[in-house]
Amino acid sequence: MIKTALCTGCCFGLNFLAIAQNKADSIKSRELKEVVVTGKTGLDSINESKPLSSIDEHLQKLSNVNLIKRGGYAWEPTINNMATERISVTIDGMKIFCACTDRMDPVTSYVEILNLDNIHVGSGLAGNLHSTNSIGGGLDLKLQKAGFHAQKLNVTLNSAYETNGNYRIIGSGLAYSSLKFYTNAGIFYRKSDDYKAGDNSTVNFSQFEKLNMFTNFGYRLSAQKSIEGTVIYDVASNVGYPALTMDVKSAKGLITSLSYRQENISEVFFNWETKLYFNNIIHVMDDTKRPNVAMHMDMPGKSRTGGYYSTLNGRLGKHNFVISHDSYYNQSSAEMTMYPKDAANKPMFMYTWPDIRTFNTGLTLDDRYIIDLKNTLQLTTKTSFQRDGVESTFGYNTLQMYYPDMTQYQNRGLWSVSGKYTHYLQDIQLKAGVGYGTRAPSPTEAYGFYLYNSFDNYEYIGDPQLKNESSVEGNIAFALTKPTYSISLDGSYFYFSNYIIGKPNTSLSTMTIGASGVKVYQNLNHATIFNANLNTKYIFLKYFHWLNHLGYSQGQDNKNNPLPLIAPFSYSTSLDYVNKKFSAGVDLQGATKQVNYSAEYGEDLTPAYFIVNTSVGYDFIFGHVAPTVKIGIENVLDRKYSTYADWNNIPRKGRNVYINLKINL
Numbered sequence: 001m002i003k004t005a006l007c008t009g010c011c012f013g014l015n016f017l018a019i020a021q022n023k024a025d026s027i028k029s030r031e032l033k034e035v036v037v038t039g040k041t042g043l044d045s046i047n048e049s050k051p052l053s054s055i056d057e058h059l060q061k062l063s064n065v066n067l068i069k070r071g072g073y074a075w076e077p078t079i080n081n082m083a084t085e086r087i088s089v090t091i092d093g094m095k096i097f098c099a100c101t102d103r104m105d106p107v108t109s110y111v112e113i114l115n116l117d118n119i120h121v122g123s124g125l126a127g128n129l130h131s132t133n134s135i136g137g138g139l140d141l142k143l144q145k146a147g148f149h150a151q152k153l154n155v156t157l158n159s160a161y162e163t164n165g166n167y168r169i170i171g172s173g174l175a176y177s178s179l180k181f182y183t184n185a186g187i188f189y190r191k192s193d194d195y196k197a198g199d200n201s202t203v204n205f206s207q208f209e210k211l212n213m214f215t216n217f218g219y220r221l222s223a224q225k226s227i228e229g230t231v232i233y234d235v236a237s238n239v240g241y242p243a244l245t246m247d248v249k250s251a252k253g254l255i256t257s258l259s260y261r262q263e264n265i266s267e268v269f270f271n272w273e274t275k276l277y278f279n280n281i282i283h284v285m286d287d288t289k290r291p292n293v294a295m296h297m298d299m300p301g302k303s304r305t306g307g308y309y310s311t312l313n314g315r316l317g318k319h320n321f322v323i324s325h326d327s328y329y330n331q332s333s334a335e336m337t338m339y340p341k342d343a344a345n346k347p348m349f350m351y352t353w354p355d356i357r358t359f360n361t362g363l364t365l366d367d368r369y370i371i372d373l374k375n376t377l378q379l380t381t382k383t384s385f386q387r388d389g390v391e392s393t394f395g396y397n398t399l400q401m402y403y404p405d406m407t408q409y410q411n412r413g414l415w416s417v418s419g420k421y422t423h424y425l426q427d428i429q430l431k432a433g434v435g436y437g438t439r440a441p442s443p444t445e446a447y448g449f450y451l452y453n454s455f456d457n458y459e460y461i462g463d464p465q466l467k468n469e470s471s472v473e474g475n476i477a478f479a480l481t482k483p484t485y486s487i488s489l490d491g492s493y494f495y496f497s498n499y500i501i502g503k504p505n506t507s508l509s510t511m512t513i514g515a516s517g518v519k520v521y522q523n524l525n526h527a528t529i530f531n532a533n534l535n536t537k538y539i540f541l542k543y544f545h546w547l548n549h550l551g552y553s554q555g556q557d558n559k560n561n562p563l564p565l566i567a568p569f570s571y572s573t574s575l576d577y578v579n580k581k582f583s584a585g586v587d588l589q590g591a592t593k594q595v596n597y598s599a600e601y602g603e604d605l606t607p608a609y610f611i612v613n614t615s616v617g618y619d620f621i622f623g624h625v626a627p628t629v630k631i632g633i634e635n636v637l638d639r640k641y642s643t644y645a646d647w648n649n650i651p652r653k654g655r656n657v658y659i660n661l662k663i664n665l
């Protein structure tokens with residue numbers, strides 16, 4: 001159902017079929033282009049053990065993606081051990097920014113798995129053509145499009161139940177295609193109570209509820225011209241965050257776009273797409289259900305983004321190129337009102353994001369030069385201009401007390417350049433790349449005001465005068481693909497200058513009761529992050545697939561101390577039996593002890609763990625109706641564990657039995 005595309009410009013880790021495809025395609029230079037762009041490959045419904053898993057559950061299977069968890073819902077994705085401020089997450093190329101100062105609402109939380117055709121994961125500086133301000137990589141969530149084909153209507157009904165948390169999922173999707181018009185539409189609902197950890201203890205405040213409505217349409221104006229549109233409305237309500245001190249009353253996202261597309265424009269230009277988009281995110285936090293709240297707080301946040309991009313694809317001789325221009329304007333604001341217990345005292349009001357405005361406009365050039373059948377060279381560069389500041393006079397005056405010579409708005413120039421060389425030698429593919437890129441401080445890093453971080457128990461203040469962070473990246477990858485087995489190894493190294501991170505400032509006093517102190521974002525002279533992945537696959541007795549993954553990462557600051565939230569050595573192995581209608585699998589996932597943790601940022605030693613999961617699936621056919629049933633047990637051994645990425649060590653789910661049902665009508 002959902003496919004995962006991994007930019008082969010970065011890492012091989014995910015799927016060996018992609019590499020095999022690359023190999024086959026390398027024979028014809030024309031097809032090579034298409035493969036290198038997205039390395040598109042699939043985890044189709046029969047091969048996926050849990051088709052109605054959340055996007056988060058799906059993402060965590062990917063080689064260089066991890067997820068930071070603060071509860072049962074809306075996990076924060078990281079790429080190459082870099083989180084929201086260093087990566088780009090887009091929906092069909094649209095920029096969307098979270099409305100929560102506590103990172104409760106990553107962009108991935110506003111879509112549903114059934115909305116998606118595939119997820120494009122790009123590693124590093126050249127990760128995603130639509131990304132801005134990203135160093136670690138980009139996730140582009142590609143929406144389902146029925147497309148202009150012969151007339152066809154497809155309706156699916158989906159339902160799932162999970163025992164742990166009494167988790168219910170129901171949804172329906174529709175896809176209609178014709179030569180003139182197509183549409184996709186869907187409605188999806190999830191609701192879970194508190195889940196239980198491995199020792200059968202309930203993790204309080206881990207409940208959630210989510211409703212998602214989605215539609216996409218396309219209309220063909222002529223043989224080569226078409227318009228397309230998207231509307232997504234997503235509401236999460238009563239979402240608990242057991243790792244944080246607050247929950248969410250409601251998180252609403254409205255995401256819209258309209259685009260114009262023209263194909264086969266001339267001999268040189270074959271595709272031109274221009275998209276206008278607007279999205280509005282409204283986030284309301286809630287602490288009224290928590291016991292023993294020292295001081296009740298109201299903390300609403302909102303984020304609105306309007307933007308456009310125009311992308312032209314062309315081919316000239318041995319050059320396959322993309323020219324893209326994009327602009328966006330974002331308004332992020334969040335506030336906090338504290339109500340003292342003694343009603344005689346007045347409520348205190350603060351702008352935590354003082355109506356922050358960001359305008360960014362940039363030009364991307366990408367060229368893939370096919371030197372010959374065995375060698376290609378790709379060069380990508382992006383130059384952008386950014387103007388950001390605080391629109392609220394109240395917020396500006398407050399920040400000025402800390403930075404007397406700050407200006408209300410400021411301009412920044414950003415750029416990145418990267419190159420990648422690929423060599424094909426029979427069954428072997430070799431890649432080597434280098435790059436340099438910069439990013440502007442995020443709204444929190446530049447203008448955040450007394451944002452409490454429950455991880456290290458500090459309050460954070462931004463610095464509008466931070467320098468841009470920059471990084472040099474080097475990466476290599478090797479892949480060997482044979483009909484029955486494959487091996488791939490990849491590594492990336494980032495050397496940061498002016499790395500942005502919060503450091504304690506003892507001259508400032510805290511506002512939150514019980515906080516350890518105040519940290520201010522600063523530029524560290526340098527920092528490094530290293531990632532390596534090994535993947536193997538072996539197919540035997542025709543139907544058995546044995547996959548293995550090993551991952552290792554390291555991150556250090558300028559004093560060789562560990563950076564926070566860097567994954568320890570991790571491993572997974574899975575054995576699947578896949579025969580036309582029947583599939584079954586067992587897998588084991590684990591990590592070693594997190595030795596290199598950052599005590600300074602609130603981390604402690606995370607013990608080693610492993611868990612075992614198992615599943616079976618069958619595709620039935622009853623006349624015109626084709627139900628697919630998947631049943632599985634997660635954490636079969638009911639282990640109580642948490643990983644390095646679990647905020648405040650909240651334990652993960654204990655044993656969970658699930659059933660997924662999908663009916664094609």
Ligand SMILES: [Cu+2]
Pocket residue numbers: 100101102103104105248283285
């Ligand atoms: Cu929030």
